[in-house]
Amino acid sequence: AACSSKYVLSQMHPMWQEPLAIPGGDRQSPIDIVIRKSVYDSELKPLVTDYDPQTCQQIWNNGYSFLVEYDDTTDKSTVKGGPLQDKYRLCQFHFHWGESNAWGSEHTVDRKLFSAELHLVHWNSDKYSLFEEAVMEENGLAVIGVFLKVGKRHEGLQKLVDALPAIRHKNSVVDFNRFDPACLLPSNTDDYWTYHGSLTTPPLTESVTWMVMKQHIEVSHDQLAVFRSLLFTAADEEVQKGMVNNFRVQQSQCGRTVRSSFS
Numbered sequence: 001a002a003c004s005s006k007y008v009l010s011q012m013h014p015m016w017q018e019p020l021a022i023p024g025g026d027r028q029s030p031i032d033i034v035i036r037k038s039v040y041d042s043e044l045k046p047l048v049t050d051y052d053p054q055t056c057q058q059i060w061n062n063g064y065s066f067l068v069e070y071d072d073t074t075d076k077s078t079v080k081g082g083p084l085q086d087k088y089r090l091c092q093f094h095f096h097w098g099e100s101n102a103w104g105s106e107h108t109v110d111r112k113l114f115s116a117e118l119h120l121v122h123w124n125s126d127k128y129s130l131f132e133e134a135v136m137e138e139n140g141l142a143v144i145g146v147f148l149k150v151g152k153r154h155e156g157l158q159k160l161v162d163a164l165p166a167i168r169h170k171n172s173v174v175d176f177n178r179f180d181p182a183c184l185l186p187s188n189t190d191d192y193w194t195y196h197g198s199l200t201t202p203p204l205t206e207s208v209t210w211m212v213m214k215q216h217i218e219v220s221h222d223q224l225a226v227f228r229s230l231l232f233t234a235a236d237e238e239v240q241k242g243m244v245n246n247f248r249v250q251q252s253q254c255g256r257t258v259r260s261s262f263s
């Protein structure tokens with residue numbers, strides 16, 4: 001299986017070419033969450049998020065997704081509890097989506113694809129002093145994943161959608177403040193799946209405790225269409241490429257257990 005070898009086979013070609021060798025390579029993300037194989041763990045606590053909208057700084061197009069960045073020089077926006085032993089500081093959130101509503105998420109649940117997936121990225125500020133340090137460590141990062149489904153318009157998301165035309169091209173950035181990422185969380189954050197995995201974009205380091213919410217949020221077709229109006233390419237490039245399908249192919253489970261916080 002792909003797990004034993006150091007080579008991870010990538011079926012599809014995401015925007016960036018998958019590297020051939022990944023350090024370890026036996027706890028890569030994303031994966032398919034097989035509900036009947038997940039193990040209920042009654043020790044898993046509810047997630048405790050405490051976000052300060054004032055720490056929101058900017059929104060920018062990094063040529064693969066768009067990121068909303070937070071000031072992570074203090075413990076003002078954090079997550080703890082759940083499977084986490086320490087407190088983790090929010091540094092950014094971003095999304096992955098498809099060119100059609102039929103696919104776009106990175107994780108799947110019993111092979112069900114969602115139209116998009118939100119990732120809130122946090123790093124362990126109890127043990128490390130910088131994201132760059134934590135990203136290399138086994139217990140360095142904690143990412144909350146939330147599935148997006150096309151349905152009714154998401155009022156909280158609209159402020160973000162309205163800022164996207166200003167960052168159409170790669171490396172464009174605009175000031176963005178007072179955005180409370182808690183508005184993007186589903187009403188129920190007690191029910192989630194958790195497993196040890198990796199970043200789903202280079203450097204693909206195996207430093208992530210994933211917490212994937214069972215409950216999805218709804219966004220409108222028009223809101224998702226604005227995501228798709230972003231470009232992978234910089235303003236000076238001849239050929240402009242629409243930013244769609246910015247998700248990684250699913251990786252082997254490699255014998256890992258996915259735990260659920262609910263029975």
Ligand SMILES: Cc1cc(C)cc(S(N)(=O)=O)c1
Nearest residue numbers: 094119121143198199200201
């Ligand atoms: C740190 C970081 C950056 C990016 C662009 C994406 C991730 S992910 N998809 O693993 O959550 C993490």
Ligand SMILES: [Zn+2]
Nearest residue numbers: 094096119200
């Ligand atoms: Zn992501």
